Amino acid sequence: MPHDSNLSAKDPVSTGWDVIVIGTGMGGGTLGYELARRGKRVLFLERGRSNLGPHSGATEGKYAEQAFDFAQASEKEYADQMAKAGRISHWLDDGFPVQKGKHLFRAILGEGTGGSSALYGMVTERFFPLDFTPRQNFKEVADSTVPESWPITYDELRPYYQFAETLYRVRGTADPLRPASESADVIPPPPMIPANREVFDFLASKGMHPYSVHVACEYKPDCLSCQGYLCANNCKNESGKICVLPATQTWGATLLDECTVTHLESTRTKVTRVHAVCRGEKRTFESTYVVVAGGALMTPVLLLNSKSPDWPTGLANDHDQVGRNFMRHLIDMFLFRTTAKEGVAGQIKEICLNDFYMHEGEKFGTIQSMGHVPPFDVLTKDDPEATQKMKRWRKWLDPLWKKWMQDRLVPMGTIMEDLPFAQNRVLPGPGSRGESGPYVRIEYRVQPVDATRLKRFQDVAKKAFGKQKRSWIYPIFMPCSGENKALGHQTGTCRFGTDPKSSVLDRDNKAWGLDNLYVVDTSILPSSAGMNPSLTVAANAIRVAEHLATRLG
Secondary structure, three states, rough: OOOOOOOOOHHHHHHOEEEEOOOOOHHHHHHHHHHHOOOOOOEOOOOEEOOOOOOOOEEEEHHHHHHOOOHOHHHHHHHHHHHHHHHHOOOEEEEOOOOOOEEEEOOOEEEEEHHHOOOOOOOOOOOOOHOHHHHHHHHOOOOOOOOOOOOOOHHHHHHHHHHHHHHHHEEEOOOOOOOOHHHHHEEOOOOOOHHHHHHHHHHHHHOOOOOOOOOOOOOOOOOOOOOEEOOOOOEEOHHHHHHHHHHHHHHOEEOOOEEEEEEEOOOOOEEEEEEEEOOOOEEEEEEEEEEEEEHHHHHHHHOOOOOOOOOOOOOOOOOOOOOOEOOOEEEEEEEEOOOOOOOOOOOOEEEEEEOOOOEEEEEOOOEEOOOOOHHHHHHOOOEEEEEEEEHHHHHHHHHHHHHHOOOOOOEEEEEEEOOOOOOOOOEOOOOHHOOOOEEEEEOOOOOOHHHHHHHHHHHHHHHHHOOOOOOOOOOEEOOOOOOOOOOOOOOOOOOOOOOOOOOOEOOEEEOOOOOEEEEOOHHHOOOOOOOOOOOHHHHHHHHHHHHHHHHHH
């Protein structure tokens, strides 16, 4: 992996970039790859470590909690192990849906080459056309800021969806509830594992329309699904592997990892310098264009920390929109018990159904495979005392947990769209400025209209799955939507739109009032849809890369 450790603020090469991309997830990695492929000079700046290549020292094929005793870890040891696992190590300060007051927690979010895509479950589904006109999909929106429509249409994004599906080698079968043409370029998957086939047939018998979920996975032998941790078998098609690696090895881009961008220096109309701390050394970079792709949490923090006389409330924040309209999907779990002799093993994210995406004129969301039931270590990761007490029982509990939970239960998740509200927001914590304390402060509550709709979705799903006498497979319901540790599919905070008073970016993802600043991560979404955002972020990044390539000439 090219890494120029001699790059410095005075080095002429640091002023010769066409584009600096801050972050290497599905947005930044994909955009940087496409621009490098088109012959543009691209510099990736990544806060985390590079986990690419055989000598990265990364923790692969298991959760960090399984590789290290966090109950006895110092903060420095914890940070080092999280870096090896491609995860953020810093605390978040959070006021969340069901807990009273605020508290600190560590979410499972990516930080390293590939960003959160290095940890994702590989689901790469398109949004539905109706997601691009969101407000009409809800019976009640209260004071939500959900717009009538996105600044672009589904038809505009369609060719970029096709490009992204090909680039990330997406596999699956056609959704019976969509036009067949939308899956024309998706690679057929291998046969389902017996446990999933049992669940698939059960769902079909109940009148639903399951299909093989679209995943960016190679389905190699000994596939572990690898949701929440780095892939050990090179199965996972994530932006580090698919985009950053070829961009640097083939197309001349440069990657600087362990490089934290602290703030952007600007005039009233242009970003002039990117200030960063790279492996303990302060550096300054210049570029024709700057693209921020730190995600819905980190991108607004960077912009709000980039105050100046020209931008006294934060960069691109004339109308107090940066950080607002934070969304995260509300996810609940159904655990299906199976009788398959082989048990639950291998690539188990194989099922999806969209029968309740729109239900009786009301928007809910998708239902899909959620991967393996996590091990004890992960479930108790934020409770060191419980982890320590459990040690004496582990040699008995581990095999029982695996036999009756991990090898017998197929988790299916209901993923419901939550609406954007101005009061749900992300702000910088003191740790984002190099002091002690949390890096991000989250102000979020599930609003009453979402809570009511969530209850209806839960009831509809329970009724649809039902219970049958003498049936072993009917599911156990586990409400998880009040849980904040995974922060499922966080979006919003720097939305794109047509009005600078209600959005941060224009339709091309350029910041209002700044000629050379763009954003291409999940923060740009004006509504969260009811589907995983990965493919939409990648497709949009390709669209914006095409726009930037035209501007660069």
